[in-house]
Amino acid sequence: MSEPTQETVFVTTHRVKCDGATDIRGGAALGHPRVWLEIDEKGYVDCGYCDKRFVLKDGHGH
Numbered sequence: 119m120s121e122p123t124q125e126t127v128f129v130t131t132h133r134v135k136c137d138g139a140t141d142i143r144g145g146a147a148l149g150h151p152r153v154w155l156e157i158d159e160k161g162y163v164d165c166g167y168c169d170k171r172f173v174l175k176d177g178h179g180h
Contacts, residue, residue: 125170132157138168 127134133156139149150167157163162173 124164125168127170127172128175129157129172130175132174134163134172136165136168136170136172138165138170 133154135152135154137149137152153165153167155163155165155172157172157174162171164171
């Protein structure tokens, strides 16, 4: 059995929000509570609710 692929979103700011339903039309009830995440020197952060990974694009957000 293969593992599910982690969704990756490329962003240009260090501070991002995730509610798990951004891409679902009218899907706020299907997501999770909105959380604000901070990308550190690793260059990415994973949401603790839905495991979506936010990756800082090269050269942005510094």
